[in-house]
Amino acid sequence: MPDLQIEDLHVRFSGVVALNGVSMEIREGEIFSLVGPNGSGKTTLFNCVSGFVKPHHGTICYGGLDLLSQPPHRIIDAGISRTFQNLQNVPYMTILDNVLLGNHSRIDNWETVRRWLSRDQRESEEQAVLKVLDFLGLANYEQKYLSGQPYGIQKLVEVARSLVSRPKLVLIDEPAAGMNDQETMEIAKIITEIRDDLGITVLVVEHDMSLVMSISDRVCVLDSGNIVTVGNPDEVKEHPDVISAFLGEGAVA
Numbered sequence: 001m002p003d004l005q006i007e008d009l010h011v012r013f014s015g016v017v018a019l020n021g022v023s024m025e026i027r028e029g030e031i032f033s034l035v036g037p038n039g040s041g042k043t044t045l046f047n048c049v050s051g052f053v054k055p056h057h058g059t060i061c062y063g064g065l066d067l068l069s070q071p072p073h074r075i076i077d078a079g080i081s082r083t084f085q086n087l088q089n090v091p092y093m094t095i096l097d098n099v100l101l102g103n104h105s106r107i108d109n110w111e112t113v114r115r116w117l118s119r120d121q122r123e124s125e126e127q128a129v130l131k132v133l134d135f136l137g138l139a140n141y142e143q144k145y146l147s148g149q150p151y152g153i154q155k156l157v158e159v160a161r162s163l164v165s166r167p168k169l170v171l172i173d174e175p176a177a178g179m180n181d182q183e184t185m186e187i188a189k190i191i192t193e194i195r196d197d198l199g200i201t202v203l204v205v206e207h208d209m210s211l212v213m214s215i216s217d218r219v220c221v222l223d224s225g226n227i228v229t230v231g232n233p234d235e236v237k238e239h240p241d242v243i244s245a246f247l248g249e250g251a252v253a
């Protein structure tokens with residue numbers, strides 16, 4: 001499995017500098033967290049890696065593949081998937097169909113006809129979805145409509161969609177946002193299992209510092225599009241700029 005190399009990324013939106021020369025390497029097999037205040041550029045970095053935003057300058061390589069020259073569906077084909085901070089679920093579809101969407105990185109006419117003709121294909125895709133739902137503790141949810149499900153379940157469906165394409169690297173944007181304590185502990189366990197049991201490298205954006213510090217191999221702190229520091233949780237916790245700007249003394253156990 002390849003590493004993800006990000007070099008000197010610059011992104012501007014009109015007058016706003018979202019990323020100001022950001023470089024980092026996400027190593028195969030690690031849980032790497034991106035933290036920082038609102039508007040510091042975390043989601044923009046996800047959008048660059050997944051092909052939704054083209055930076056003005058910089059490079060992103062994954063196992064020798066130049067991601068910036070690829071459209072989003074090719075990036076998924078290369079083994080990188082993502083969740084969205086604002087859930088991209090379809091409320092009036094079943095959970096099964098919502099997760100199946102993660103397999104359809106590219107729907108063109110031929111692909112649509114092939115899937116329609118091939119019951120085997122549909123069955124094997126459904127089996128893959130059931131496995132992912134089972135892994136996430138959502139066995140027997142497949143025929144339920146998403147509409148009306150608790151927010152915690154909807155967030156897990158978003159994660160399920162990102163896993164069903166069998167990625168090698170998954171980008172998870174704020175998995176614990178809006179979750180209660182119990183759900184946050186559950187999501188911490190799930191992220192660890194995604195890496196340990198499925199062998200998927202995880203890049204996660206999250207504001208819950210206790211969660212970040214408990215699951216991450218390395219943490220990168222962003223502020224106004226600049227990297228403040230990168231290191232293991234203990235190094236980051238003790239970094240003076242991080243303590244003064246983000247944590248406050250004794251904020252993280």
Ligand SMILES: Nc1ncnc2c1ncn2[C@@H]1O[C@H](COP(=O)(O)OP(=O)(O)OP(=O)(O)O)[C@@H](O)[C@H]1O
Pocket residue numbers: 013016017018036037038039040041042043044045085
């Ligand atoms: N599509 C866009 N058009 C204009 N400005 C944008 C766009 N996307 C992001 N920005 C701006 O770029 C900056 C970085 O935004 P980004 O969404 O990357 O922050 P973030 O770190 O993910 O914040 P949060 O923690 O609130 O999700 C912000 O000032 C934001 O308003």
Ligand SMILES: [Mg+2]
Pocket residue numbers: 042043044085
């Ligand atoms: Mg964001």
